[in-house]
Amino acid sequence: MSSRRENKITPLTNAVLNAGFILLSLACVLPVILVIIVSITHNDSLLDRGYSFIPEKFSWIAYESLFKDYSTILGAYAVSIGVTIAGTILSVIFMALYAYPISRQDYPFRGIFTFILFFTMLFSGGIVSKYIVFTQTIGLLDSYAALILPLLIVPFNVIIMRTFFQSTIHPALIESARIDGGGELLIFIRIVLPLSLPVMATMALLSTIVFWNDWFNALMFIRTEDKYPLQYLMMRVLNDVQFMRANVQLAAQNPQMMSDLPNESLQMAMAVVGMGPILLVYPFFQKYFVKGLTVGAVKG
């Protein structure tokens, strides 16, 4: 123990490093704090001094008007929550059901099915081909399925699950359960799943983040406004305003049009509403993410 202590850095170096990390941590959170502050800044302060960390006047009007016209935003929230829950549950179940057979040493077709999974990591048809297949062949244009299907199977995560099953579930356990007359599905549900809860939790959390944060599939496949998930609604709001503002600048700065644009604290309130849930929960679940990431990095 004493030799470890001697090997510590000097208090001065420690102080310098801590100062550096405090700055880095600030660099990570300050943008988020700025957006939160702008969302509760009074419009007069915004016109006067722009976005600032210490505004003169505060106002909750952005949130009030956001939730006054609540049908749009609540609808988007509902779509996001629904897609995230359905997507996460299906994703974890489908991936586990695929990972388990290819983890079984006695399963004779594990080679071919591992390859089928693995080849998708090597070659992709690309987004155009996928767009044509989704919209023309299987008719998913403007359906919720188009938000879920593309993100269901992450081959890399299936391989992590397979490795977990291989290293955690002893074959003798499965063998004895089979002698006791358990069917394969029963063995999987009664024996394999309870022993695999850590990896299941990690995968569920990874999926939750991916589904909640996805907007690309909505951009590609969703056309009707009441099917917009929250992230995509946020994207539309920001881009539409920016488009108008850019054109206003070109059109000789007409002040009347500028004042008709949606209030800027309102936009930022949307960003807060969009990132809120993730920011509230991630500190409690971060260790699972870290676990998932490091498992993946050590051996795929």
Added chain:
Amino acid sequence: MKGKTVVQGVSLRSHSRSGTALFFHLLWKYRYLTMMMLPALIVLLLNNYLPMFGVFIAFKNINYVDGIWKSPWVGFDNFTFLFSSGSLWRIARNTVLYSLVFMVFNLGLSVAIAVAINELRGRLLAKGYQTFLIMPYFLSMVVISYLTYAFLNPDKGFLNTTVLELLGKDHVFWYSEPAYWPYILTLVNAWKGVGIGAVIYIAAIAGIDPEYYEAAVIDGASKWRQIFHITLPSIQPIIIIMTILSMGHVFNSDFGLFFQVPMDSGALYPVTDTVDTYVYRVLMQMNDIGMSSAAALVQSILGFIMVILTNSAVRKINKDQALF
């Protein structure tokens, strides 16, 4: 390997069966395991394999009247258009250069942070910093585009109204000035990725045997020498693997970063247009299926080659780390 042994074991027990009979016997015996895989197999088929077969549209002149099957074949015409469009060089250069810069920049910062966080005296503080540093990773690119907009908004953004004001400089119209965007994009990408990247190296450093450091202390090695002769060499394999793996994606770009953060601003295309944003724009805004599918196919093929090359490079260095 082990799977094969078992198959032979089975065939020994029933050596009178022919190969086909054995196959069907095994198929029947393990039918429940195979059936468990069906849902995921259907997803893979719809999501990955149908689009793979769909790449033939790059050789067709798709029109919606004839549909994808009856539209006429045009050979390599779409590729000729793509190569003569003049955009190819720009999007290829942007994609590859940004990938390389991001790779080097993020790697350097991640490793430096991991080494430094490991040297901190207070473990609790280190955990606290880590929590803050990985926070950006959990935000979507749409949220991040709002954050950048809060800084870069021309009339009210924090940079123009506060920072440049304090420095006594003129306001900058960020979304129409390409010169700044290589730096902005590199910074935003690092902001999102460095913390989570460091986590991997922190875990690798935590796995180093403490005896090395104890021996180094007895030999009177300074902290710097320990870092350069123990810490960095110990995590070198994982650094190499991570680098090579990201080489496999050198022709891919983060669509959100290049499309949403610059808010699809046309003035910035010279420095923000990558293969992915180009393919999206040509497909969705210009409705040119031919040229976009040609560009996407070129990207897929180059990506395939890169993955194969990088994997064989990983294999040479460390067989266990190779993907296949």
